[in-house]
Amino acid sequence: MGLNLIDIPVQGGGWFKPADNINAAAILLEVHSFERQRPTPNGPKDSVLADVTIFKDAAALAAGTPEVTKGQRIEQTILARDLETIVDGATIVKLEQIPAKKPGAHPAWVWRPIADTAVRTAVVEYANKREAQAEAAVADAPDFD
Known part of the structure; x- marks a missing residue:
């Protein structure tokens, strides 16, 4: 019986800061969860937990070398609410x-x-290549059965 490996979404990536990414060529958001009115020190906020892949400029996009942050929290009201409908999905923005x-x-x-x-095509190609590499790594893992 093979393993069905599933990543547990955890907040290891801090908080998303829009001002740091305003000039990004593209952002790939893979949304894991949405929590309405999550308690925070600044009062309750709608909150999204997502893997955020940022292509800072055209060169990073062409080379397929983005900045990847797993488990980043997005709590800006409009940004979080716009992602509510794509939990377990992805978008390029x-x-x-x-x-x-x-x-x-x-x-x-x-x-x-x-x-x-x-x-869009460059981001999708990057995501497909990343997925293929992950599948190849799992296939190359030793089988202890």
Whole structure:
């Protein structure tokens, strides 16, 4: 009987900081869970736990060398709520900031789908290659039966 290996999503990746990733060429989000009104020191917040793969620029995208963070917490209200419907799925996006509607309020962070098919294709190719390497590693593991 073979092992059915499943990663347990844990928060080992800290918190997602939109300002650090505003100019990223693409962001691959693999959403593991969504918690409505999760208790935090700053009051309850909608929260997402996701693996976040960030292609900082076109060179990283072309080379297939992103920054990968497993188990990152996303707690910005709009960003978290937009990911609620894709738990156990993935999406390819970029970040934008939209002006506040009320005077004195902070601008809001929002996800924007990647429209450029070349960028989407490069991210999907990276994900498929990563998956194939993981499957090959499992297949090469010794069988102790």
